[in-house]
Amino acid sequence: KAGVTQTPRYLIKTRGQQVTLSCSPISGHRSVSWYQQTPGQGLQFLFEYFSETQRNKGNFPGRFSGRQFSNSRSEMNVSTLELGDSALYLCASSLAGGEAFFGQGTRLTVV
């Protein structure tokens, strides 16, 4: 059974640009959550999508957005990038809640 796949693994962007990250959950999983991991703030919840609907949202500015497609694949978008957005972005999938399995993450560097 394939795990959670995140693409790309690494990204370098310039301040002011936007970026889109992709996550393919484990087959059959309908919930996809996104987290930001930084050395200073640790792992912070961004948002969760379940059956194409945002079910929960963390305390991040509106520049951070996401969506989920009918096949459960999810994308997150960050607009007007800031240096502080440099982080490891992690996607986690679960059936409907409970056990969550993480992908390897996308390392975003904003220069």
Add this chain to the structure above:
Amino acid sequence: QQQVKQSPQSLIVQKGGISIINCAYENTAFDYFPWYQQFPGKGPALLIAIRPDVSEKKEGRFTISFNKSAKQFSLHIMDSQPGDSATYFCAASGMDETSGSRLTFGEGTQLTVNP
């Protein structure tokens, strides 16, 4: 309150020793408590999890102890091995419709097991 407090921040143990990491939470609506292990350059991997209806769960060398009245839970790694050297995160979530799959993480513990 949504915080989960984790200690210690770093831990060094000798091979064969017991590693103990502690977490405390405030939100009584939390009812699912997983532990994750993360190696450098990798995503967190689910290690073991517990629900409040049991006080202890053991899987191999890993044991979670749960104290509902104190709102605390801990991870014990028996016979610690150098390969266990990683960062460990505790987490908590509720199972109501509002919480969904939202995990609130502790700050992490950097475990080093010396050979």
